[in-house]
Amino acid sequence: METSDLANHLIDALDDVLSSPRDVIALAITTICAGGHLLLEDVPGVGKTTMAKGLAKAISGKVSRIQFTPDMLPSDLTGVSVYDQRSQEFAFRQGPLFANIVIADEVNRANPKTQSAMLEAMGEGHVSVDGNTYSLPDPFFVVATQNPIELEGTYPLPEAQLDRFTACTSLGYPPADVETRAIAQAAGTDPLGGFEALCTLQDVLHLKASAGRVFISEAVAAYIVAILHATRTDESVTFGASPRAGFALAAMAKAWAMLQGRDFVIADDVIALAKPVLAHRLVLRESRFNTSMGSRYDVLDRVLEGIAVPRASQESASRSSSPGWLNRAR
Template sequence: MTAAGTTGSPSGPGAGADLETLSRVVGQVRSNIERVIEGKPDVVNSALVVLLAEGHLLIEDVPGVGKTTLSKALARSIDCTVRRIQFTPDLLPSDVTGVSIFNQNTREFEFRPGGVFANIVVGDEINRASPKTQSALLECMEERQVTVDTGTYQLEAPFMVIATQNPIEMEGTYALPEAQRDRFMARVSIGYPVEAAEIAMLDSRSASNPIDDLEPVTDAAEIRKLCAIVAQVYVSPAVQRYAVALTGATRRTDQLNLGASPRATLHLVRAAKAFAAIHARDYVLPDDLRTLARPVLAHRLLPSVESAMSGRSTMAILDALVAAVPVPEPQHRA
C-alpha cells in the first residue's frame, strides 16, 4: 500500500472486514438521513464523521433551512436514548445537568437527571440561552460526566451533542463562549436547498413530515463498535506533524487574535480518522486534514481587529494559512 505522507498502515487481520461493516452501517444511516435532507451530501457526511469520531456537532445557519431536521434525522436513525433541549432565555443550568431534590419520605437528597443524560442530545438554538446556561454543557461535552453538588455522574457512550444556532446577527442571540465553541468538533452550515430539492420538499411534506416515518437502522452498541474501529485507523508520524503544523500556523499569524487550541489538533486528527474509515481506508492522508480544516478549525478562530476592518473573513484567513503549510512528501513502505 502506498499513500502520501504515510509509512504504511499496520492493520490487523480483520481490518478489511471491519471497514466493510462500517461502510455498510454508515451507508444505511446516510440513506436514512437523506430521506429528509435532500441535496446536502457534504453536510450529512460531516455529521457522520463527527458521530464516529466521538465528537460534537454545531450546525449554524439562518432559520428554516433544516438544522433541527438534520439533528432529529441523525438521532432517529440510531436506536438509542435521545433528548431534546430547547435553549430559551429562561433555561437554567440545572435544567441541562440535573438537580438534587430533597425527598421528604427518605429524608435524603435524590438526583434528578437533566436533559444531557442521553446518548444523543439535540440542543435547539443553543445561542438563545444565556452564556451561563450554555456553560452547563462544558463538563459533559469534554469529560462525558456531570457534577452536581458533591456527586459525579457518568454519561453513557456514545454521547453526542448536536447543537443548532442562528448567526449572532439574528435578534435575541448570545455569542457562544470561546470555551464552548472549542468543545464542538466541527461546525457546518446547511445553506438553502437547490430549486429541485425545494420543489420535491413541497410534494413530500404536503401531507405529513417524512421525519416521522424514519426508523432506526443501527443501535448504540453498534455505534460503539464503529467508534472503536475508527480509533484503530493509522496516522503516520508525518501526518501527525502536518496536523500540528496546520493548527500551529493559526497561532503564529497576526491576522488572528485567537488560534486553534491543542484540543483542536486532537479533534482534527480524530475527525480525519473517521473520514478515512468512511472512505474505506485504514490510514489518514494529508488531504483528509486539508478537507476537514474548515469545519473543524474555523469556528474556533477569532480574527484580529485589523482583519475584521479590512473585511477578511476567518475562512479566507484559514484557507491561506492551510495553503502555505507544506504537505508531507509521499513515503513508500519497503
C-alpha cells in the first residue's frame, strides 16, 4: 500500500468509529507522520481520551496511558532505579513513558515540576534518571489532553512545554445528529470495542521516512520564515513563534503534502497547518497566560493576509491534483 493510501486509510477507519471531527483526525495522523506530538485542548467529556485511544489502537505497538494528578512525581513518568538485594546492584524500572504511544490524560492537572519532566522525552527521545540516559522506543508519539485552565485543579503549561507539542487543536461539541447516535447506542457500548490495529510499527516508521523525503523549495521555506518573523513583530504578541516552530511547520507541511499524494510542498500546505502548529506557541500581550485560541487565530489570520504567497507555489498548486480529504478537512 502506498504511503498516502495507508495514511488516508487510517483517517477513514478512525472517522468511521469516532465521533471526532474528521479534520481533527486528519491532523492527528499528519502529526504522527511528521514525527511530532499532539495536544488536544477542550472541556471534559467531548471525546478527547477516546480519540487518543483510537489512535493508539490503530497503530500496533506498546501503549501506555498516564492520568496526570497534582501529586504526581517526575519519577512516576520516567521510572526509578531500585536496589536489587540479590544482585546488590541498582536496576532501572521503566516508567510509562517507555511506550510507542503515550496517552497523557489531563496533562495540565500535574504540577509544573512533573510537567517539565516530559520535556526531555518529547524533545530528545530519551530520559535521564540518576545520571543515566535511557532511549525511548521509536516511534514515540505523545497525544496529550488538557482542560481549559479556568477549570479547578489545573496548571497552565509552561511555554517551553507547549513548544514541544507539534500541533494543538480542539474537538468542540459534536453535531446534534452525532450526539444523538451516541446516546442511542446501548449503554456501556465501547465505540472502539471491535476496532483492530491497522498498521505495524514498521509502517509508521515508513510513513515518517516518506514524509521526511517530501521536497520543500527555498521559496516555500522563505514563506515559512516570513510567517515566523511576522508573529514576532506583531503589536499584539509578546513572544512569537520560535525557530523550532518553523521546523515543526515545515515537517507538518511535508506530511500534509504526502497525504495528498504529492512529493513537494506548496504554500497551501503551510497555510492549512499554520494555525494548529503556531497558535498555541504565541504569547499575547494582554495576558501572559492568555489561552484564547480565537485571539491567536486572529493574529495568524492577520499575519497570513499580510504575506505574499510564493508565485511558484501557486503555479504548482494549479497543476496539482485535487487534494481529496484536504477539502473535506477544511
